[in-house]
Amino acid sequence: MNEMANSGTLQSHFKINPASNETGYKAYEAGSFKFKRDEYFVEIAWPNGTHRMAADDFMRALMRDVAWGFFYGTIAFDEVFGTTNHYGIVDMFAGTYHEVYKAAGRDHLEQFRAEELLKLMKDMVEDWTNEGYDPFAAPGEAGAGVPWGRKNGDNHDAVNRIRVTAERMVGLPGDAVIRTDDNGYPKNRMLADVAEDQPLVEAEPGFEKEVAAFNLYDYLSRSDVTWNPSVCSVVKESLFCPTSEEFSLPVEHGNDRCEWFVQLSDHIAWDVKDRDTGRPRAKLVMRAGDVACMPADIRHRGYSPKRSMLLVWENASPRVPEMIQKGEAPVVAVQF
Amino acid sequence: MSDYTTVYGSLNDFTPGGVDPINDDPKNYVFSNVFDVASRSQPYERVAVGKNLEYALEVVRAEGESPWYTAAHDEFALCMDGQVEIHLVKLDDPDAVVAPDSEGAHLVDGMPEGRKMGRIVLNRGHQALLPPGAAYRFSAESPGVLLMQTIFGPCTVERWAEICQSEPMKLD
Ligand SMILES: [Fe+2]
Numbered sequence: 001m002n003e004m005a006n007s008g009t010l011q012s013h014f015k016i017n018p019a020s021n022e023t024g025y026k027a028y029e030a031g032s033f034k035f036k037r038d039e040y041f042v043e044i045a046w047p048n049g050t051h052r053m054a055a056d057d058f059m060r061a062l063m064r065d066v067a068w069g070f071f072y073g074t075i076a077f078d079e080v081f082g083t084t085n086h087y088g089i090v091d092m093f094a095g096t097y098h099e100v101y102k103a104a105g106r107d108h109l110e111q112f113r114a115e116e117l118l119k120l121m122k123d124m125v126e127d128w129t130n131e132g133y134d135p136f137a138a139p140g141e142a143g144a145g146v147p148w149g150r151k152n153g154d155n156h157d158a159v160n161r162i163r164v165t166a167e168r169m170v171g172l173p174g175d176a177v178i179r180t181d182d183n184g185y186p187k188n189r190m191l192a193d194v195a196e197d198q199p200l201v202e203a204e205p206g207f208e209k210e211v212a213a214f215n216l217y218d219y220l221s222r223s224d225v226t227w228n229p230s231v232c233s234v235v236k237e238s239l240f241c242p243t244s245e246e247f248s249l250p251v252e253h254g255n256d257r258c259e260w261f262v263q264l265s266d267h268i269a270w271d272v273k274d275r276d277t278g279r280p281r282a283k284l285v286m287r288a289g290d291v292a293c294m295p296a297d298i299r300h301r302g303y304s305p306k307r308s309m310l311l312v313w314e315n316a317s318p319r320v321p322e323m324i325q326k327g328e329a330p331v332v333a334v335q336f
Numbered sequence: 337m338s339d340y341t342t343v344y345g346s347l348n349d350f351t352p353g354g355v356d357p358i359n360d361d362p363k364n365y366v367f368s369n370v371f372d373v374a375s376r377s378q379p380y381e382r383v384a385v386g387k388n389l390e391y392a393l394e395v396v397r398a399e400g401e402s403p404w405y406t407a408a409h410d411e412f413a414l415c416m417d418g419q420v421e422i423h424l425v426k427l428d429d430p431d432a433v434v435a436p437d438s439e440g441a442h443l444v445d446g447m448p449e450g451r452k453m454g455r456i457v458l459n460r461g462h463q464a465l466l467p468p469g470a471a472y473r474f475s476a477e478s479p480g481v482l483l484m485q486t487i488f489g490p491c492t493v494e495r496w497a498e499i500c501q502s503e504p505m506k507l508d
Contacts, residue, residue, distance in 0.1 A: 169412065169465050190340045199464065200457035210467045211424055211454035216414060217461025221342075233412045233463065235485050238391035240412070260386045260393065262370070262483065264416075264461075265342050267353060269507075272360070281360040284367070285353030285507045288345035289416065291385045291393065292355070293366040306340060313485075315388040334366045334387050336496035 010089070011110050014120050019127075024151025026127045030120050031110040033092055037128050039149050044081055046094050046108045049101075051080050055147045056139070059128060060250035063135035066121050067163050067228060070114060072314065073256035073321075076299060079278050082251070083117075087318060090114045097254070097299075099277045125159050127151075134158040136225040138246035138307070141189075161224075165231040171214030176232070178214050179222035188244065190307035191221035191265075217264065220244050220309045227302075229312040241312040245304040254299035256321040258333040259314060263290045266308035275299050293333040296324050344460065345371050346417045347397075347479055354505035367501040370395045370416055374481040376499075380474065382441065382484065382491045385499065390439060392492055394484040398476035404444035405473070408436050411466040411486040415458035418480020422464055423473045424453035430469040440489010444471045458482075 011031030019026050020036070027036040034045040042058040044051045053061075061077040068075070070090050076082035079098055084091040093109040095101025129135060131153025132145035145155070166176040178198075179185035187194070194217050203211035216232065220242055227249050229241035245268060253259075254275040261268075263286040270284040275297050286292055294300050302310075323329035345351070350371035355362040368385050377383055379399035386393030396413075398420045406427060413422065427433055427450040434442045448471035456464045466472050474482070486492075 168410065169463070172465070191342055193340065193342050195459070195461065197459060199459065199462040201454070202456070203454040204452050207424075207426065207453040210426075210465070210470065211456065213456045213458060213462055213464035215461050216463045233410075233465075233485055235391065235410050235412065235487065238388065238485060238487070240485055258388055260388060262386070262393070263353075265344050267343070280358040282358055282362070282365070283356045283507060284365060285356075287351050287353040287369075288343050289350050289369045289371040290353050291366075291368050291370060293364075293386070295364050309342075313386060313388065313393065315391055317389070320389070329389060332364045332366070334496050334500075336363065336366075336500060336502075 011112050028124050059135040059147050062125050066125050074254035076252040129155045129159050138226050169233045172212050185222035187221050194221035237317040239314045239316050245310050246307040249302040252299040252301045258296050259294045261292050262311040264309035266306050269303045272298050272300050296331045356507040357504050362501050368499040373499050381493050383493045392486050392488045396482040398474050398480040402474040404448050404471045405441040406434050406471045407441050408438045409468050414463040414483045416481045420458045420480045421475045422456040425450045425471045426453050439487040441491045
């Protein structure tokens with residue numbers, strides 16, 4: 001999955017086809033990949049294959065890929081289709097990381113300029129989201145809505161949420177603001193018992209900008225999205241990206257670097273597979289206080305039965321993927 | 337009232353999960369538990385539980401008063417159990433205490449020289465900034481747990497084999 005971004009020419013064909021008379025949905029083309037949706041399914045076609053996904057699975061995955069700007073490494077929508085981020089250049093693939101597709105020569109991969117592909121995918125997520133449906137929500141939430149049926153309105157606000165990224169730390173003057181009832185972030189029903197107290201901060205005159213603290217757990221208990229890590233504190237390239245999780249991670253994430261988890265509350269079960277073949281490798285259960293590292297050669301998917309608070313810890317250094325390829329950085333974070 | 341009870345874990349009450357390998361070595365996941373680590377630590381040992389190249393996650397058992405520390409870069413402390421007080425002092429000459437290009441937390445010899453910046457009291461879930469150029473000291477009346485976002489430094493303790501799961505675990 002870390003094939004360098006030089007294996008092919010960059011695709012420049014992007015097309016948005018007019019809404020279907022039958023379903024009301026627009027159809028999309030990126031390179032030779034074609035996308036259309038109907039009342040229940042999304043169909044993806046490429047020169048030597050086709051693939052179907054249920055519309056809810058596809059929309060939840062597409063929403064994350066768009067919101068994260070392709071994130072780190074590979075975002076696999078399922079075992080067949082997905083994208084890999086080379087930071088500026090993005091692969092779109094079908095079957096490339098499926099043993100059988102690969103062996104049978106039925107795999108297909110094309111490369112795009114990230115901002116051009118993102119533009120098309122944003123249009124897709126906007127058009128294919130109906131009124132009342134929120135692809136960021138867990139299906140049991142009151143505001144989740146349903147993705148099914150013919151084109152019926154839109155949910156512009158839900159699909160255009162800005163991913164919060166603190167420059168230094170949430171709550172500092174001029175940085176990402178804390179969440180409150182008053183600024184539109186009520187407590188989530190499953191984290192309603194999380195304490196709301198803010199830390200006592202007594203700054204001497206002149207030090208108000210440097211003596212700072214905030215209630216991270218309260219902040220997370222007010223998140224209106226699931227599986228959407230957002231930067232809350234920064235030490236150079238070390239990013240704390242905590243997130244609130246409920247139901248399952250809508251994608252299989254195959255990172256191009258080690259990725260650490262600290263379970264801050266409740267528990268999440270993880271399935272871990274080989275990144276390139278999809279063969280099962282391990283199952284994890286992470287309970288409150290547990291710390292684990294996802295190796296750089298796997299893909300993972302989490303399952304959170306109750307909304308939980310998870311700290312995702314990333315090393316954002318742009319050098320890491322290349323260092324791993326050259327053997328200068330480890331696939332497993334610590335040897336002991 | 338809430339129908340749901342959020343589970344946090346604490347020094348006195350934690351239940352780690354684990355790794356059930358299908359075809360793998362559990363050591364690859366560097367699996368530990370912050371409360372387990374803190375329950376077996378000396379006060380204010382800074383035990384690494386996460387490593388991503390030079391960057392570190394450290395678990396600190398907060399108990400009584402800590403020495404004074406300083407770093408040449410931002411650090412953050414997240415309180416995961418108990419109540420921890422932080423005192424901050426703006427160092428008059430930070431470069432004389434710790435080299436500006438150094439990494440991680442460094443001990444300050446004796447009392448830090450500088451102006452008082454202020455005081456923070458963290459409860460569970462609260463996170464504080466520990467800015468560069470400042471010396472900081474923790475105190476806790478009863479044992480608490482901090483998770484530090486920092487860089488490996490001279491105070492970081494590594495004992496992975498003692499804290500991490502190395503045998504397969506049957507999960508329920
Ligand atoms: Fe991930």
